[in-house]
Amino acid sequence: MGQSVSLPQGSCGYTMRTKLELSVQESVEVLLGAPVLIPCHYGFSDSRQGPPFIMLQWFVRSPGNSSRARIFYGDSGLQLVDNNTEYSERMDVSSGNNRSLLTIRDVRLSDHQREFFCQVNGLAAGSAEGKTALRVYAPPEAPVIEAVPHGISVTEEQPAKVAVCEAQNGFPKPNITWFQNGELLESSPGQVKFLVLHWRSSSGLFTVQNTLLLRVQKETKDALFSCRVSFSVPGAVHSLESSSVNVTVHYPTSMVELWKESPPGLLREGDAVELRCQGDGHPPPAFIFTREQQPDVPLDSRGDVLVLSSVSRKDSGLYQCRPGDPHSSTEAKGEVQLTVHYLDSAVVVPAESEIMLRGEDLTATCNALSSLKTSTAWYKDGRVVGTGSALLLRDASYHTAGEYVCEVTVPALPALHTQSSVHIIVHGPPQMQSVEQEVRMEHSTGRVLNLSCEAQGFPLPSVSWSFSAGQSWEEVVSRSSSHSSLSVVSIRVSSDFSAVCNASNDLGAEARVFNVKAVPMVTSPAAFSPAEGSGVFIVVIILGLLLLAILGSVIYFLHKKNRLPCGRSGKQSITKEKGSAKDIVVEMKTEESVLLKAVNGDKKAPTEQ
Structure with a gap:
């Protein structure tokens, strides 16, 4: 905003025909340390009759001071910066074209709010002056926020200190505001309060500290707090944001949960059980574990965990936990029901062993007390022979004898299983393994024959042999089991x-x-059956037939050569040399007949056997 001042008529006594007009800015803003320009404009109402001589001066006055000091003088022949002032070394003045421009370098905080006067004397045209106030600004450093290191309890009845925000080295004094989750916090009686402190350093800059006091709620544990510092700069207002902080909120436990951490699934006797308790309080309190049967007897636990080692059925029951914090709700407690499942040893009736007579019936039972549904199976020699708690043995035989194992399992909890057994002994007279009472058989003389005899019975039978005709024999095998004896001679x-x-x-x-x-024992070839040497006999037959063919060829050849007489005397001649032809033929036929019988498998006559 400009201003102009006209002074009264000059001392020369001339009537003022041309009027001096002057304008300056009401204020000029500048950052600390920067140069500032303060202009002063002047002129005359009648530019054709301007004064031939003009004198210009600059003055400065500090705030609260009524006197002012000159810092510059100038006219058409002289330009003078006054010595021994604050501005002697850091100011310049330039003039021309009806303007004077004051430049101040390295603006200081002491320059703030000082008034600079521009005075122009136009002699007959009169005098005029105007003043400009200088305003200096220094932006503060970025704000630093710090939350209280300790927790704040929701039980506090008055707002408690939450965080401190500080902005240093600003000018003029900056302003700090608070935000919760991005929303502006305003003062509220009994809920929100601000404590503001500020001081100036030796340099003259301000440090501002703003403390936030808040009555916290449980929900405050998730809140983010930040602060903002606002400050002025030439021609504008700027701001800087701090980082966000979270505060620790202490609140009593209002809800508790108790559960079985391990092992998973159903419990059985011998398991190690871990119970864990958790509440919604902060900080998490220590918990007290008890059983419903003894609510006043605390169990030995570690913090929020209760360990039960090698549980038994007597450990079944309702377990509870509650916070040990006196500020917590007395109704806050967690509960879990534990059921420890069991399977007692199997009991078999009859126990251990039982004697039966051949033909008798017997019912064996097997039972095992359990907290869950069971399944029962009977085994003999590794094979299933029955299911269910009762096993019926009908019409006992020696095959009935042996060990019967009863196994009881829990389908819902396979780790639970037990077994017991009963040994069945069947009493009775000896019984041969073979149903034949008399055995007839044939055997070659001179060869060794093995006879086997096995008898079952209990008490264990003894086996003896008797032979006719004074035969010489030897027992080569003699062994016995629980119910049978075997002898081989x-x-x-x-x-x-x-x-x-x-x-x-x-x-x-x-x-x-x-x-x-x-x-x-027959050694003749005819004694051999085709099954014993059919290949050999076939070769013999073929050789015989070849021999007959050769002999027939020889006789035929001799007859053609007339070397074979037709009369009887000729036959005798031949017979003397070779034997009669009849004898030869009969002999050959006999051999052929025997061989053919062997090939065809003809049986021997009873006398030949």
């Missing part, structure tokens, strides 16, 4: 004989008879 057959195997125990006896017919 070896005998060289020399003639027909009978052998009796006797098996006996305290309950009876049983015998088995072997009738053996001795067959002479």
